[in-house]
Amino acid sequence: MTSSGVEILGLHLSPRKNGSSWALLRSFLDGAESKGAKTSFLSVTALNIKGCHGCNACNETGICIIEDDDMGQIYKAWEGAKRIVISSPIFFYDMPSQGKAVLDRSQAFWSRRYVMGQNKEDIPGAKGFLLAVGATKGKELFTPISLAVKYLFDSIAFPKKFGMLAYRQIEGPKNLTPEQLAEVRQAGEDFAAP
Numbered sequence: 001m002t003s004s005g006v007e008i009l010g011l012h013l014s015p016r017k018n019g020s021s022w023a024l025l026r027s028f029l030d031g032a033e034s035k036g037a038k039t040s041f042l043s044v045t046a047l048n049i050k051g052c053h054g055c056n057a058c059n060e061t062g063i064c065i066i067e068d069d070d071m072g073q074i075y076k077a078w079e080g081a082k083r084i085v086i087s088s089p090i091f092f093y094d095m096p097s098q099g100k101a102v103l104d105r106s107q108a109f110w111s112r113r114y115v116m117g118q119n120k121e122d123i124p125g126a127k128g129f130l131l132a133v134g135a136t137k138g139k140e141l142f143t144p145i146s147l148a149v150k151y152l153f154d155s156i157a158f159p160k161k162f163g164m165l166a167y168r169q170i171e172g173p174k175n176l177t178p179e180q181l182a183e184v185r186q187a188g189e190d191f192a193a194p
Contacts, residue, residue: 031188
């Protein structure tokens with residue numbers, strides 16, 4: 001198979017390994033890889049991410065002053081990325097606290113863009129995607145995370161519009177249907193198109 005030349009970063013925002021959001025992301029990335037995309041995978045389950053201090057130091061420098069954790073790995077991955085897929089479960093109608101720490105620490109990128117005037121234009125060709133899964137069936141179950149991810153993408157100079165697949169009433173990976181996993185895999189294949 002000819003490589004699509006596309007590189008995709010998968011970012012998993014759940015504290016649990018091998019849960020339903022993990023299964024969705026693996027299926028998505030498998031689909032992308034089947035089309036020749038090169039993928040990488042970062043999960044907060046394997047990273048130590050501290051919460052934002054709210055000190056506003058990044059408004060002066062564009063750099064977060066917290067240096068003794070693993071957020072630098074995510075910053076580095078974002079700086080080279082043109083395609084990012086985020087996968088998360090829903091805890092209390094939003095992403096888990098580990099994912100929220102990642103989101104809050106994107107303030108450094110927001111400061112670069114909106115305080116310091118850097119990266120004013122979206123990255124050419126950048127695309128984002130969100131996979132979300134929740135155990136309940138509430139009408140607004142995915143509203144908070146979709147808004148949060150919209151502004152995360154905006155902070156890192158990605159378009160605010162992104163693809164999304166979200167599934168309700170999923171208690172764990174065993175509840176994901178073959179049809180849902182096939183839909184996610186197909187989305188990964190489509191996301192890998194040059």
